[in-house]
Amino acid sequence: MTLRSTLDFLLHDWLKAEALTQRPRFAEHSRQTFDAVLDTCERIAREKYAPFNRLVDTEEPRTETVPDGSLRVVLPRATHDARAAYAESGMLAAAQDYEHGGMQLPYLVEAAANAFFGKASISIGSSLLTVGNANLLMVHGTDLQKQVFAANQFNGRWAGTMCLSEPQAGSSLSDITTRATLEDPNDPLGPRYRLRGNKMWISSGEHELTENIVHLVLAKIPGPDGKLIPGVKGISLFIVPKKLVDAQGQLTGVRNDVALAGLNHKLGWRGTTNTLLNFGEGQFKVDGQAGAVGYLIGEPHQGLRCMFHMMNEARIAIGMAATMLGLAGYEASLEYAKTRTQGRPVGAAGKDPNQPPVRLIEHADIKRMLLAQKAYCEGALALLLYCAKLVDEQHTADEAAADEARLLLEVLTPVAKSWPSENCLEANSLAIQIHGGYGYTRDFPVEQYWRDNRLNMIHEGTHGIQAMDLLGRKVLMENGRGLQLLAGRITATIERASQQAALVEHAKALAKSLGRVGAVTQAAWATGNPTEALANAVPYMQAFGHVVIAWTWLELALVATADASKNEANLQGVLPATTYFFHYELPKIDAWLRVVESRDMTCANMPEAAF
Amino acid sequence: MTLRSTLDFLLHDWLKAEALTQRPRFAEHSRQTFDAVLDTCERIAREKYAPFNRLVDTEEPRTETVPDGSLRVVLPRATHDARAAYAESGMLAAAQDYEHGGMQLPYLVEAAANAFFGKASISIGSSLLTVGNANLLMVHGTDLQKQVFAANQFNGRWAGTMCLSEPQAGSSLSDITTRATLEDPNDPLGPRYRLRGNKMWISSGEHELTENIVHLVLAKIPGPDGKLIPGVKGISLFIVPKKLVDAQGQLTGVRNDVALAGLNHKLGWRGTTNTLLNFGEGQFKVDGQAGAVGYLIGEPHQGLRCMFHMMNEARIAIGMAATMLGLAGYEASLEYAKTRTQGRPVGAAGKDPNQPPVRLIEHADIKRMLLAQKAYCEGALALLLYCAKLVDEQHTADEAAADEARLLLEVLTPVAKSWPSENCLEANSLAIQIHGGYGYTRDFPVEQYWRDNRLNMIHEGTHGIQAMDLLGRKVLMENGRGLQLLAGRITATIERASQQAALVEHAKALAKSLGRVGAVTQAAWATGNPTEALANAVPYMQAFGHVVIAWTWLELALVATADASKNEANLQGVLPATTYFFHYELPKIDAWLRVVESRDMTCANMPEAAF
Known part of the structure; x- marks a missing residue:
């Protein structure tokens, strides 16, 4: 396909x-x-x-x-x-x-x-970050901020960044120390501050692709005692343009005090510039003073709330990146397997060395590795588009449906980000394996896909952070209503699939798995102790994700069985991929869930000296 | 440690x-x-x-x-x-x-x-290949071949290669087309042939680290009709020195007709030169004629048998390479986790942003990733040393014990090669994850370990080939006696562990798993049809490997419980790592084995057009 x-x-x-x-x-x-x-x-x-x-x-x-x-x-x-x-x-x-x-x-x-x-x-x-940046301004900016900073990103003239992390505080935003001091509360572009601090891991933080760069920067406004407020409550959000602009959006000719300190040299994803930025160290003094000029967005101390507004879509986009790398590897390895000849079939048919070698795709294990890639990547793509549609529901459906969509998105987003990051990376490894030694060379594209994809379990919230979000927050929020909603949708699919002879076994398996996830969620929290409940949050998320993708495949299989007239080429692969997922993948959840269910503390209790 | x-x-x-x-x-x-x-x-x-x-x-x-x-x-x-x-x-x-x-x-x-x-x-x-090359000559070479070509490798003067693969025939040696024509049956260094053909993926195929390079080359001697014998039976083995030497081992000053055609540029493992070599294309004519001079080892048509003599040790060495990369990543990420501070503990203790951040190693999920690495890498190392000791048993024990060791090695070698290749690669991925964004940069060593390690599932027989060897040959050979021997050793461990209160649950779990592997091996072959039996050979090998490593950990746990006085620092980690393996890893075998047991043909039957 x-x-x-x-x-x-x-x-x-x-x-x-x-x-x-x-x-x-x-x-x-x-x-x-x-x-x-x-x-x-x-x-x-x-x-x-x-x-x-x-x-x-x-x-x-x-x-x-x-x-x-x-x-x-x-x-x-x-x-x-x-x-x-x-x-x-x-x-x-x-x-x-x-x-x-x-x-x-x-x-x-x-x-x-x-x-x-x-x-x-x-x-x-x-240009994901540019769009995310401008979208954020459309929600939280003043009219002039939208007009100057958002519109000029949407029209392609400028690009945008998100500056969250600092060298001493990767995922832990409460520990940021970039400091913002009020200079002029009445600047038309917003209350004007001077910022001083270092930001790390800033994608596209410096380049000359566009006339200007609009940095969105998290920083803390000190209290009257000059001290920063500890924790996330002290964080505010600022617009810090690389080059200063006037209220008409024209460059003033003054460079802002934002300096590139260096580039990160990465394992993959090398086409994207990843930077360390110094704000306000005086390399480009403005009006004779060190300090990067920044304009407050929204109210002080509301920075994290503003920033996280865009988090669901950013995380869906990471899941999509992982999935597309997976699909690129699938396509490359499928092409290779169809053309490269090697070896002979298993059994009697393969015993005659006078027969020419067969193509790789004629070997069962190659087919297994192809079908696994298909099941991972197309299953992930289906989930991501499902989530994308929920975004539309959230914004354009009637109130009840929009609220349902919002809650479903809360629960599904950690899965939509983490599951492809892990499983489509594995798909890329299988794509290398199909190529044999050639796959290990830089003459073929698959090694690059694998390197590129390794980032996705790290950025926009690591696997561990997604898992804590899922088991520690999302399945509990609003009295577990998000999880109930999801279970309701999965159950509806199971009921429909139970009517189809070809799918009834899968429907049963999914019902059983869904029940397991519900019971294990309860068991994890049975003592009400987060240390115990969350000790195995990642295995929980792995299992949860497998159940969600199994559901997605069952949905697609329903389309394939109901709609056999349409789009035939696609339908031909849907049932085998569904069967693959139910036979080879879904059973893996038992191993993941048992440690969650028993609140296994083997890892958490490991003494440091024993490593 | x-x-x-x-x-x-x-x-x-x-x-x-x-x-x-x-x-x-x-x-x-x-x-x-x-x-x-x-x-x-x-x-x-x-x-x-x-x-x-x-x-x-x-x-x-x-x-x-x-x-x-x-x-x-x-x-x-x-x-x-x-x-x-x-x-x-x-x-x-x-x-x-x-x-x-x-x-x-x-x-x-x-x-x-x-x-x-x-x-x-x-x-x-x-210098693994040099030793393997010289070892092979010690077994199959003439006295003069040993004296000239083996001794000068052991003393470090020359280096060695193994030239098996060809561009059109990666793992499929029966399809090689390098051709050897007899020139002089009476050369003191062995029957002298001229070789013509191309060899691919030759490690250290060209360099100036040593005075000379001794290539061991698989080639076919044509029949009287000038045609090559199809299949592996036609293959013979030759010594082809880069520079010609006399019977005293002195360079004659004549370069042999072996030319470097190019280097492979790899994802990792870049310190080792990987070459494409042209034999006998006339770039360095010898006596005015194209054709690389080579000396037959052993009898004609016995080349593969000679070459495979060294295969067990070569495969153990690959498993060891994978394991050492895994341990290197474990050590690096442990060090990082002990020093880098980030975030706060789960639960009430972590709510106060005035408290300083804790070290990474204080988070449960980081400990999980460290303990997984320890369990994978030290478990793999234990298995590999166990196999290494079997090599000694095979060569120096009494006849019955030597024969037992030989058979056990036959069964364990595919596991010793494949299990670390897969699981210590995963360990390297966890080492990256612990480093967060830093792990994705080339400023830290872990990304290189991960890249280097990706080779090990490919070279010296891919994962798929190891799996066919295990389920298609090794567990069946000599009426299944190798598998029975292994089961006997595992059962003995289970019996000893059953006497220890701390290990009795693990002993039960291992007994159950061992029984499952036995039953599934039978079920795979129940129809006697290799196409069905081997369709899921890789999942079989994954499960088999997990059972073997669980056994290895139970062995170590027995040492730890019996011997608590000695080597205390090591013992402290053995029981948690054992528990980790039994709780988090061993249960994974069920998902792998069920498709083998049911002879699931979902992948094998996938129509090509449906991918």
Whole structure:
């Protein structure tokens, strides 16, 4: 299957994307406009991204010192061209109102269209952070902030970043020490502060792809005693442009006091510049003073709330990145397996050395590794598009349905981020394995996919953080109503599948697994002690994710059995992939869940000296 | 634990290495001589290998064209120094007779000593292929071949290769097409042939680390009709020196017709030169004629038998490489977790942001990832040393015990190669995860370990090939006697563990698992149809491996409970690691075994068009 035909199957045969056009916001859209967006993105990805994926890996970003003593970042020409084509497509403003120059596209279609770029070259990137940055401003910014800083990101003129982490505080935002001091409460662009501190792991923190860069920076405003408020409550959010601008959005010619301190040299994902930034160290003094000029967004001390507003979509996007790398490896290894000849069949048929060797795909173990990749990656893609549709539901459905969508998203987001990160990485490893020694060389693309994909379990909240979020917060919130809602949807699928002879066994297995997850969730919290409940949060999340993906496959299998007339090529693979997932994967949950259920403290109690 | 203290525990407290000194061959050895060998290797590895592990990754082998138009390989100075120090240590001849300048060291101690080099820098390498090459010659060569080609490898003057694969035939040796034509049956160095063909994936196939390189080359001797005999039966084995030598082992000054065609640029393991070699294409004509001069080893058509003689030890060495990379990552991530502060504890204790952050190792999920690494890597190391001791048993025990050791090795070798390749790679991924974003940068060593380790599931027989060997051959051979022997040893351990209150639950779990493996092996072959039996050979091997490692941990736990006075620091970790393996890992076998038991054909029957 091509990615396009898989997307068509999921969007239309399964998720009925066209039905969204009945909502006022999407009323001017149709299957044709959706197709046109996918066509455009598929073409740009094919022409401007895919041919340069290896190039951006080998020619990774480097720095040059410019005459003023600061560092500039040098990127390949191809990255500039790809960025320009992407901005030109209008995708940066895909979801925005028509009146703001947007397309009013459902997030479902936007996510599907962006998938092409992820698969073609994840590290050239599809300007995810720019869109997230501007979206945040549209919710929390003043009108002028929207007009100056958001609009100029949506139109492609500027790019955006998110500056959260600091060198001494990776995932632990309560420990950030970047400090913001009020300079002028009445600046038209927002209360003006001076910021001082260091930010780490900032993607696209410095480059010359765009005229300006809009940093969104978490920092703390000191109290009257000059001390920073400990914990996350002290955090505020600021707009810190690389170059200062006036209220009309024109560059003033003054460089802000934001300096590139260095680049991180990564295992993969090398096309994306990853930076260490110094704010306010005086390299570019503004009005003779050190301190980066920043404009407060919203109220003081509400920074984290503002930032986390965009977290669900950012995490879905990471899951999508992992999935697209997985699919890219699947496609490459499928192609290789269909053409490379090697060895002979098992059994009598293979005993005659006079017979020519067979193609790799004729070996059962190669088929196993291909089917596993298909089941992981297409299953993950289905879940992610399901979540994307929930985003649309949350924003455009009636109140009850929107609230349901919101809660389901809360529960599903940690899974949508973590499950593909882990399992599509494994898919990439299988893609290497199918290639044998060739897969271990840089002459084939699969080793790069595997390296690129290893990031996804780390950024935007590590696996461990996702797991604590799921078991420690999401399945409990609102008295467990999110988990109940999800269980309700899964049960509805089970009931439908129970009517189909081909699916009844899978339906039974899923019902049993769902029951196990419910019981184990209870057991984990039976003592009410978070230390015990959360000691095995990651195995819990692994099992939870497998149940969710099994459900997703059962949903697709229902489409395939009900709708055998349509989209036949896709349907042919759905039932075997479903069976694969139910026979080979779902049974793995027992091993994961038993330690959660028994609140096993073997790891937690390990004495440090015994390691 | 340091690697040294772990080795001491395994060699002495568990495997009673000193008892080997009661055998005549090892009679002059003692705990002191064993310790001295380990001391020397630990020191050389620390001084000459570890400091250069990143260097050999970034300065990978490159080629230069020399005046005669051929290519030479340029390696970092550090690689030359490391090789010289290794040769100087005498380890190349560790296992050889005293009369041949060897140390008559047990293979168990040799393998343990070589572990230091693997952990310090796997890709600088410990001359594994040179030793394997020379060992093969000691078994199958003529006296003069031993004297000229083996002795000069053991003494460090020359290096060796194994040339099996060809570009069109990776694992499928029956399809090789390198052709050998008889030139002089009476050459003192052996029947002299001329070889023509291309060999791929040849490690250390070209370099200037040594005066000469001794290639062992598989090739086919054509029949009277000039045609090659199809299949593996046609294969013979030849000595093909890079530079021709006389019967006294002196270089004649004539270069043989072996030319470097190019280097493979790999994902990892970059310190080792991996080459494509052209034999006999006329770049270096000998006596005016194209064709690489080679000397037959043993009888014609017995090449594969000769080559596979060394396969068990080569495969144990790969398992050891995977394990040492795993341990290197474990050590790095443990150190990082002990020093890096981040976040606060779960629960009430963590709510106060005024408290300083805790060290990573104080988080339960970090401990889980550390304990998993420990359980994987130390468990694998134990199995590998157990196998190494079986090699000694095979060579020096009485006839019955030697035969038992041989059979056990046949069954355990696929596990000893595959299990660490898969699970210590996962350990490396966990080591990255513990480092967070830093682990994804090239500023920390863990990403390189992970890249290096990815090779081990591929070379010396892929995972799929090991699995076919295990389920298709090893558990069946000699009426299943190897499997019965292994089951007998595991049962003996279970019986001893059943007497210990702390281990009785583990003993029960292992007994149940062992029974499952036996039943599933029967079920796989119930129809006698290899296509069905072997369709899920890899999941079978995964489960089989987990049972073997669980057994290994139970063995170690018995030492720990029985011997609490000795080596206390090691013992402290043994029981938690055992419990980890039994609670978190062993239960995974059910999911793997059920598809084998039911002879699930979901993957094998997947239509090609449905992928």
